[in-house]
Amino acid sequence: MILYQNGLIQLEYQPSTDILRVTLPNAQHIGLTELQRSLDTIAGYIQSYDVKNLLLNSSNTVLHDLDDTAYREMVVRFFTDLKRTRLQRIARIGTSSAAHEMRSAVLTSALEQEMITSFILESFPNEGVALQWLQEEK
Structure with missing residues (x-):
């Protein structure tokens, strides 16, 4: 079920697996402010729907031009x-x-x-492996 979408992101939630799927946009095309707004939206929906698992596709999110301080502040x-x-x-x-x-x-x-942090973060090369990890018994 789609919880939210705009021109930048779509939040798709699957209640049976408690997985929220999000594909982040290319930050070079939208800028830091819009990327931060997208992250704020994701966090808000995670809290509202009490989501336990997040599939965050950042394969298109290139941040080469972003200095380390701004990048750190955004992630913090x-x-x-x-x-x-x-x-x-x-x-x-x-x-x-x-x-x-x-x-x-x-x-x-x-x-x-x-x-x-209260969550575990793992990076994966593709969606299939990432989904498999999210669906493993904890």
């Missing part, structure tokens, strides 16, 4: 919002850019330790 805000929910797992589908994936892995690993 998203993680802070998610800590207020009962989210348990995030399966993130990564980009094809090795440099971006390394940057993302270093930042999220540091933030998971600093913020003591």
Whole structure:
């Protein structure tokens, strides 16, 4: 069932598996403000629907032009919002850019330790493997 959609994102929720599917837009085309608004919307729906599993497809979300400070602030805000929910797992589908994936892995690993997140975040190369992980017994 589609919970929300606009020209940038679509939130599709499957109650039987308690998985919210989201594909993030290409940040180079929309800018940081719209990307942050999209992340805020995702966090709001996760809280409203008490979602436990998030499939976050960020394969198109290229942030090469975003400096490390702004990138960190955006992710910190998203993680802070998610800590207020009962989210348990995030399966993130990564980009094809090795440099971006390394940057993302270093930042999220540091933030998971600093913020003591209440959810597990794993990155995957494709949706099939990510869905399989989300549906595994915990």
